[in-house]
Amino acid sequence: MADMDISLLRRELLARDLRGIQGVLDRYGLALSEGEIAAIADARADAVGDTGRVELGRSIVRDIAYAFCDSPYIERDSWADTLCSLTASFFYFKNESDDLIPDEDLIAMMRTRFDGDCGGSAEAMEYMDISDLVRGTRYGHETDDPDLRLF
Amino acid sequence: MNEAVYEILLEKARIVSGDDTSLRRETAQELLASIAYVMSRAPAALTDGNVYTQFAAGERAVEEDVRRAVALHAAAVGSMADLPVAPYRETPEQVSVFFKKYRWDIFANEIPCMLDYQLAVPVEGAQGVTYIIEYLTRFIMENAFLSRFDTGDIVRLLTAQMPDWRISILNIYEAVLWSAVARKLAGMEKLGTAVPDECLDRVLARGAEKGAIEGAVCELFAEGAQRDYALVSAGELGARLAQSSREGLRGLFPAG
Numbered sequence: 001m002a003d004m005d006i007s008l009l010r011r012e013l014l015a016r017d018l019r020g021i022q023g024v025l026d027r028y029g030l031a032l033s034e035g036e037i038a039a040i041a042d043a044r045a046d047a048v049g050d051t052g053r054v055e056l057g058r059s060i061v062r063d064i065a066y067a068f069c070d071s072p073y074i075e076r077d078s079w080a081d082t083l084c085s086l087t088a089s090f091f092y093f094k095n096e097s098d099d100l101i102p103d104e105d106l107i108a109m110m111r112t113r114f115d116g117d118c119g120g121s122a123e124a125m126e127y128m129d130i131s132d133l134v135r136g137t138r139y140g141h142e143t144d145d146p147d148l149r150l151f
Numbered sequence: 152m153n154e155a156v157y158e159i160l161l162e163k164a165r166i167v168s169g170d171d172t173s174l175r176r177e178t179a180q181e182l183l184a185s186i187a188y189v190m191s192r193a194p195a196a197l198t199d200g201n202v203y204t205q206f207a208a209g210e211r212a213v214e215e216d217v218r219r220a221v222a223l224h225a226a227a228v229g230s231m232a233d234l235p236v237a238p239y240r241e242t243p244e245q246v247s248v249f250f251k252k253y254r255w256d257i258f259a260n261e262i263p264c265m266l267d268y269q270l271a272v273p274v275e276g277a278q279g280v281t282y283i284i285e286y287l288t289r290f291i292m293e294n295a296f297l298s299r300f301d302t303g304d305i306v307r308l309l310t311a312q313m314p315d316w317r318i319s320i321l322n323i324y325e326a327v328l329w330s331a332v333a334r335k336l337a338g339m340e341k342l343g344t345a346v347p348d349e350c351l352d353r354v355l356a357r358g359a360e361k362g363a364i365e366g367a368v369c370e371l372f373a374e375g376a377q378r379d380y381a382l383v384s385a386g387e388l389g390a391r392l393a394q395s396s397r398e399g400l401r402g403l404f405p406a407g
Contacts, residue, residue, distance in 0.1 A: 060172045
């Protein structure tokens with residue numbers, strides 16, 4: 001079987017994923033240009049590299065875009081930058097949680113904090129600690145369950 | 152990266168991370184190392200360039216290796232000498248830990264246990280269950296030799312060599328082998344661990360003769376794997392004798 005350029009494959013998959021939800025994004029006036037998609041792909045690659053992670057299969061960016069597109073704080077002008085910032089925060093939190101919090105739950109908590117404590121600021125989320133993120137959730141309570149722990 | 156290997160990596164990552172879309176680079180590297188190890192276990196006849204076939208054959212081989220290792224573990228327990236040396240006695244328990252923790256499906260190359268007891272000839276370069284099989288094979292060979300000796304003689308030898316022998320990780324087999332070889336060099340036929348004072352000069356003299364130590368080992372073992380192992384284990388004895396004085400030999404061999 002042929003060798004593949006994984007990074008190229010990943011960029012193509014990400015672009016395809018984002019184009020796949022353009023219809024949903026468009027409803028909120030947030031459809032992305034090809035240039036923005038390329039910039040998001042670069043930012044994603046940087047974030048993955050900076051946090052010492054690898055993405056396998058599809059990218060999380062699509063899920064983040066889908067989860068945040070209906071936030072009242074999202075603005076069209078800063079949408080691409082916000083996505084880049086949220087993606088970086090997502091990978092940071094994955095490491096900080098020792099991969100114990102599933103992607104879906106992590107994104108849900110990020111959305112709650114984004115709309116709440118962060119007042120719609122992705123930059124504020126960058127300074128958030130994992131313990132602040134999980135506070136008040138089932139991941140933020142003391143428990144005897146060995147699969148959960150207090151962060 | 153090979154496309155088939157990437158697909159296998161994705162499959163294994165799903166076992167580790169569920170539906171998550173990313174994992175730590177170290178984890179991905181460990182998974183790749185496991186895949187490489189599994190593929191190395193595939194029979195040569197099946198390495199036809201089809202990665203999926205090779206990987207599947209490798210996984211079957213690893214599963215079979217685990218069954219072999221379980222059988223060897225039982226044999227190892229039955230082979231042990233009745234010696235109150237803690238690291239030695241804990242070896243079967245540590246191998247049990249390996250079986251409990253070993254994930255041949257995702258981290259087949261790992262050895263999730265702490266085998267403190269050192270073999271006379273350590274296993275090097277082996278991974279996963281391959282390491283365990285080789286360790287147990289050598290452990291059983293060593294015990295087979297130890298079983299030829301009176302336990303009291305072995306204890307006297309260990310006591311002469313190290314005050315903390317009950318908790319020592321040093322190899323018992325090598326100590327007994329070297330004593331047995333020394334007795335052969337001294338012309339003593341009966342198996343034992345003691346070397347009387349009057350024999351020490353002869354041990355030193357004969358130990359310096361080319362081929363004498365190998366000859367003594369051959370007298371102790373019939374041709375085969377056990378002899379080959381003993382020859383390697385006795386390899387350092389010549390150098391040790393050359394560096395020792397008559398008095399220094401008392402640190403190696405008890406007087407009796």
